[in-house]
Amino acid sequence: MSAPPVQPSHTLLQPLPLDRARLAEGFWGRLQSLGRSAVIPHAVEWMERLGWVANFDRAASGARYEHRGREFADSEIYKIIEAVSWEHARSGPGALDPIADDLIRRVAAAQEPDGYLHTLFGRPWQAPRYSDFTWGHELYCFGHLIQAAVAHHRAYGTRSLLDVAVRLADHVCVMFGPGGLNRVCGHAEIEVALVELFRTTGERRYLDQAALFVERRGTGTLPLIEFGRAFAQDDLPVRKADVLRGHAVRALYLAAGATDVAIETGDRELLDALRTQWDNTVERRTYLTGGMGSHHMDEAFGEDHVLPPDRSYCETCAGVASVMFSWRLLLATGDPRHADLIERTLYNIVATSPGDDGRSFFYANTLHQRHPGGEVPLNDDGVCIRGGSGLRQAWYEVSCCPPNLARTLAGLGGYLATTTSDGIQIHQYASATIDAVVAGGPFELEVTTDYPHSGVVTVTVRQAPARPASISLRDPEWSTGTRLTLNSVPVEPAAGATMVLTRTWQAGDRLELTLDLRPRVVRPDHRVDAVRGCVAVQRGPEVLAMESVDLPPSWALEDAALLPDTVTAENGSVVATARHHRSGEDRTVPLIPYRSWARRGPSAMRVWIPEASGRS
Numbered sequence: 001m002s003a004p005p006v007q008p009s010h011t012l013l014q015p016l017p018l019d020r021a022r023l024a025e026g027f028w029g030r031l032q033s034l035g036r037s038a039v040i041p042h043a044v045e046w047m048e049r050l051g052w053v054a055n056f057d058r059a060a061s062g063a064r065y066e067h068r069g070r071e072f073a074d075s076e077i078y079k080i081i082e083a084v085s086w087e088h089a090r091s092g093p094g095a096l097d098p099i100a101d102d103l104i105r106r107v108a109a110a111q112e113p114d115g116y117l118h119t120l121f122g123r124p125w126q127a128p129r130y131s132d133f134t135w136g137h138e139l140y141c142f143g144h145l146i147q148a149a150v151a152h153h154r155a156y157g158t159r160s161l162l163d164v165a166v167r168l169a170d171h172v173c174v175m176f177g178p179g180g181l182n183r184v185c186g187h188a189e190i191e192v193a194l195v196e197l198f199r200t201t202g203e204r205r206y207l208d209q210a211a212l213f214v215e216r217r218g219t220g221t222l223p224l225i226e227f228g229r230a231f232a233q234d235d236l237p238v239r240k241a242d243v244l245r246g247h248a249v250r251a252l253y254l255a256a257g258a259t260d261v262a263i264e265t266g267d268r269e270l271l272d273a274l275r276t277q278w279d280n281t282v283e284r285r286t287y288l289t290g291g292m293g294s295h296h297m298d299e300a301f302g303e304d305h306v307l308p309p310d311r312s313y314c315e316t317c318a319g320v321a322s323v324m325f326s327w328r329l330l331l332a333t334g335d336p337r338h339a340d341l342i343e344r345t346l347y348n349i350v351a352t353s354p355g356d357d358g359r360s361f362f363y364a365n366t367l368h369q370r371h372p373g374g375e376v377p378l379n380d381d382g383v384c385i386r387g388g389s390g391l392r393q394a395w396y397e398v399s400c401c402p403p404n405l406a407r408t409l410a411g412l413g414g415y416l417a418t419t420t421s422d423g424i425q426i427h428q429y430a431s432a433t434i435d436a437v438v439a440g441g442p443f444e445l446e447v448t449t450d451y452p453h454s455g456v457v458t459v460t461v462r463q464a465p466a467r468p469a470s471i472s473l474r475d476p477e478w479s480t481g482t483r484l485t486l487n488s489v490p491v492e493p494a495a496g497a498t499m500v501l502t503r504t505w506q507a508g509d510r511l512e513l514t515l516d517l518r519p520r521v522v523r524p525d526h527r528v529d530a531v532r533g534c535v536a537v538q539r540g541p542e543v544l545a546m547e548s549v550d551l552p553p554s555w556a557l558e559d560a561a562l563l564p565d566t567v568t569a570e571n572g573s574v575v576a577t578a579r580h581h582r583s584g585e586d587r588t589v590p591l592i593p594y595r596s597w598a599r600r601g602p603s604a605m606r607v608w609i610p611e612a613s614g615r616s
């Protein structure tokens with residue numbers, strides 16, 4: 001049994017290792033398979049082709065070389081090692097293992113004698129080490145290496161990369177510890193990694209260093225740049241802030257790492273500050289899709305209620321990072337709202353990014369594409385040089401998102417369920433097998449569902465402890481009238497966002513949960529000026545969209561309005577009457593899951609649709 005991707009030493013809820021929460025065939029199972037069969041090999045092919053992996057070979061050779069890719073190219077290789085490791089953890093030896101072996105050998109060979117490891121800095125012909133904290137991404141890359149090493153160690157049980165990470169982390173502690181450089185990285189990431197390294201090695205100095213980086217941020221140690229100090233969260237100490245701000249991925253990685261620090265150090269004040277930041281960010285700075293970030297120029301959060309759909313950025317990595325932050329808060333607090341947001345983000349950001357072939361990706365995830373996507377600027381290597389685009393692209397100059405997706409999909413099973421000493425809590429609904437030891441015995445559950453296509457989720461007890469144990473099921477915030485039966489008899493668990501059943505279970509006991517998947521029309525917060533007069537439609541966890549390819553050819557998307565009263569489910573899909581602004585003509589059109597947009601060729605699309613006046 002391996003350890004879970006995130007392994008706090010003490011939280012209210014305990015995560016499950018990936019071989020104890022295994023996805024079966026179904027929505028998430030298929031997406032996970034796509035990660036293994038396509039996303040990982042695709043990413044490796046591109047990084048080899050572009051010379052990003054060869055940077056390590058050249059660094060190891062000692063000869064002068066021209067570095068390929070951006071400052072953070074090293075980190076993409078590390079994310080793929082992490083992805084392969086979680087694949088191994090969930091399903092054992094496989095065809096991907098040699099990828100990790102090869103990459104680790106080449107990464108390790110490039111490590112300097114004092115532990116430092118970055119292919120862009122420090123050689124005589126390169127910029128000196130630690131000469132650019134704002135954009136250099138050195139500590140950021142170290143963080144991804146450490147995360148990869150922890151994953152590799154937990155999955156394979158060997159130390160080939162962990163030893164590299166320990167030498168690197170020791171170097172960091174010397175350079176940036178008490179009495180060392182009073183600096184932080186312009187891009188948070190090493191915090192979350194150092195805490196996980198502490199959890200793996202038991203070495204307290206890594207936790208102390210992570211805590212020091214968290215405390216140091218917000219004290220103005222980074223140079224002032226055009227985007228302001230908030231861009232890298234250096235405007236306010238983490239424990240003083242009440243909302244996330246600045247670059248979205250930076251803010252969310254920092255929040256995840258700070259949550260880890262708060263958990264391990266028992267810092268209640270810090271944890272409470274992070275919970276407040278989560279609350280305010282979700283209430284005021286998060287799109288309906290769970291997407292975060294409304295600025296393109298600095299990839300940043302806007303101010304409260306600045307959520308323009310046609311200027312939404314919603315970077316895929318911000319979705320990944322949001323899931324990381326929410327997962328840590330869920331473990332610490334048990335608050336099901338964190339699982340609600342994870343679900344919203346998984347269905348509407350994480351599942352939206354990859355194309356059906358697993359070899360193309362959205363970087364930004366707009367809620368409104370005004371014109372069908374077309375030509376995008378490609379560089380000489382055929383790589384997209386811009387994040388925003390109306391079509392999924394094979395690779396990006398800044399290609400943080402595809403490898404981030406790869407590691408997230410590989411670890412997806414870890415988000416399904418948790419345990420306490422006396423029960424299993426199911427947070428996400430997907431066909432899966434969950435087995436754990438609780439209440440003094442093995443407790444194995446089989447979940448079967450074709451959710452989100454239907455709202456029926458069956459949980460069958462395969463093996464049960466002799467003592468009473470609990471099964472908890474999340475009642476999603478959007479589901480009204482959720483029904484639950486036990487062995488076909490309706491049960492009424494205590495009201496609340498989590499349904500808990502405690503009893504002495506028998507093998508064969510069967511729970512059937514029915515969630516309300518009737519489409520729901522939602523209206524925006526009155527303070528979000530950009531979508532005033534519009535409505536959106538959701539079905540279960542899915543945000544729906546109107547796509548131009550479903551409209552009559554003579555209609556432009558911008559001329560279509562929606563009659564909200566007409567929204568209805570029909571044979572498993574959702575349809576509504578759209579009214580043409582110019583002609584007054586009405587048509588019944590499908591509303592598709594947002595994640596499905598731009599899969600039938602270039603299209604215009606919108607989530608927030610103007611509300612037509614009058615009834616059909």
Ligand SMILES: [Zn+2]
Pocket residue numbers: 315316317318363399400401402404
């Ligand atoms: Zn990204």
